[in-house]
């Protein structure tokens with residue numbers, strides 16, 4: 600009986616599982632985890648802790664929308680639920696499926712300078728291979744086609760960094776106003792302004808402040824402060840040390856991405872000073 604009245608006082612009887620009203624669709628290694636965790640500092644935001652992979656995985660998708668909702672955390676009706684699954688951005692079937700669920704959903708895309716993102720992607724895959732004692736090629740050998748000496752567009756870490764290609768596909772399904780681009784490089788060094796832009800995009804009352812973010816010199820990254828007792832940094836798998844890359848290969852990649860970047864700036868209306 601007492602539990603019930605406590606629940607009433609805390610309004611816990613109002614808790615429900617809601618479908619996401621915003622999704623971080625990518626990009627892999629853009630800072631998707633950091634963005635989700637930082638947004639969940641906001642009292643009106645609840646996050647799905649795991650990547651659900653509902654829309655990109657045919658088996659999961661076949662389980663239906665109730666399965667997806669069941670994966671969501673409990674929330675109060677006024678709160679918005681957010682999930683992130685970075686594979687959504689590059690998976691062809693995803694936009695149409697999300698559209699079927701909610702045509703007015705808000706879509707967050709966090710990007711980094713494309714060459715840096717490719718190196719980060721490579722570093723993550725390399726770590727997995729090393730753990731299994733598998734051989735893996737050097738970054739330079741994977742990104743450059745040895746026959747032509749041109750950039751190897753068959754390599755996934757290169758393709759994923761051609762942001763405009765994927766975005767243009769998404770735009771067949773959603774108007775550009777439903778997307779918000781987050782600067783993943785700035786989220787690393789100065790997260791607050793990026794988070795304020797997202798609060799605005801999501802129509803949330805401005806709440807996240809400098810108090811909620813503190814720089815941890817040991818980690819070399821910003822960490823999260825929820826209140827005076829609870830704070831946390833992201834796990835060690837976020838913020839890996841990248842291997843050095845041959846400068847000529849790096850330049851070749853930057854030149855390769857340049858026209859795609861221009862197109863991306865043009866479409867999104869957000870310009871970055873990515874090197875050419």
Ligand code: A3P
Nearest residue numbers: 628629630631632633719820821833837838839
């Ligand atoms: P690196 O490992 O290349 O440094 P994702 O979550 O999409 O996989 O992105 C991982 C990237 O998030 C990391 O890439 C890291 O740089 C970045 N990041 C941004 N803010 C961070 C933070 N506060 N703590 C740790 N990593 C952060």
